[in-house]
Amino acid sequence: MFIKRIRPGNGDISENDVTPKDVYDQRRQIMKLGLGFGITAAVAGCDVMDGTDAEAAQVKGKLAFKPGPFSTSEKKTEYDAVTGYNNFYEFGTDKLDPAKYAASLNTRPWTVKLGGLCGKPQTLAIETLLKNALEERIYRLRCVEGWSMVIPWVGFPLANLIKLAEPTSKAKYVAFQTAEKPKEMRGLRSNVLDWPYVEGLRMDEALNPLAFLAVGLYGDLLPNQNGAPIRLVVPWKYGFKSIKSITDITFTERQPPTSWQRYGANEYGFYSNVNPNVDHPRWSQATERRIGEFRRRDTLMFNGYGDQVAGMYRNMDLKKFF
């Protein structure tokens, strides 16, 4: 079996403990060739796994990673808060629901399909994605509801995956889609949003070095309620842009629809950059409550990531393109 179960709490495991020898060797070979991003057609795709190993459904264990750039030194939000207070409507609309019900999501087997306007459309197994060189990024997360957290994600830059698919020059946007598994996602019984959940980025946003695909949190694999097995993290945008449990990444010429824009285009824009000067029609965005703190704090433009992202919006009226 391709997947090996890792017992929780057994501390540091070296990479070759969790990787079958042949794949490991192959990967060493790839790295020697200087390809860095350890995915090739040879290990990619559904054919490498049949996914019937029920035991592997809940894989837990420490991830091997190195520190990445852009991390904040602010106090990290408690693990229990990060994993116990979530908006993941596929499991219910209450913020306690995901922690209660997301365990029903089976994240193995799991594939991410890269498609649309690209030279190398392909389907990647999560095991393959997990074998990337992982890094930790400690990012602020600002929810559109007016609260924020500081979260140590583990993953790799979104740009790495995009480059692998070789999007064509026609590709101007990247569309993302969350899994749609009604039997495992009780929230899908409600039609509060159109399922599946979809999101999108402009190509330059997706290629921005800040845009990140997380597979882990606090050094462990992502808990289901945080978007296991793989999710987007775009910290300069409101949290709902950081789509969870991704199954499809598609390159498009036209701006793709987003779930919250479909719900209410007057309330949620395509860009949804954190902006204290543009209020949500129903509530102010000027301040936020950092989870764990008492007093509200001022919300920063682009959630404090202006140095990295402001240039992408230089000639745009952000009141219009909110």
Next chain:
Amino acid sequence: MVKSNKKGFTLDIAFICLICMLPLMWLIWRGYNGDLGVNPIETIVRQLGVWGLRLLIVGLAITPVVRIFKQPRLIRWRRPIGLFAFAYILLHLTSYIGIDQYFDWSAIWKDIVKRPYITFGMVGFVLLIPLAVTSFNGAIKAIGGRVWRNLHKLIYLIVPLGVLHYFLLAKADKTMPLIYGAILIVLLGWRLLEAAKRRK
């Protein structure tokens, strides 16, 4: 209706007061144990608000219950329930001002004028004040039963404002506000039907 108040503070009223205090006690207990969740301030503000609204709706249900089940004694429950509803809503507002916004009066004022849900909530609260301060027997004598009854008909406006406040603040899942709205429609609809019958 007013006459039955002469009996004063009886055991059933004491019981009603105790029941009405339970949600607050529960909230205090949870706070004492650090069990208010990841966002305790949000929990406090929301719980106080939702219990205020629930008690307002229960208060509106008393008259239909009295008439339908012919239990005139129960009308005496309406006043303590209404006063507790006011108390919860007052605490809801106080906690929003004091702990959620931390007395940031300019932000609060902007909220009141710019956010429809806060506007409706505030109007509802302000209208509730004259009802609360006239909820003792002396007030009825002072302003006269007729004026008092008309004044207290404001509740038919206040509770819908409360439900609207709740409906508008719900981000996407409107299930609970809609349930409250449906109950409210039944309770107000029953009154309209009764009024129509009386006219016949």
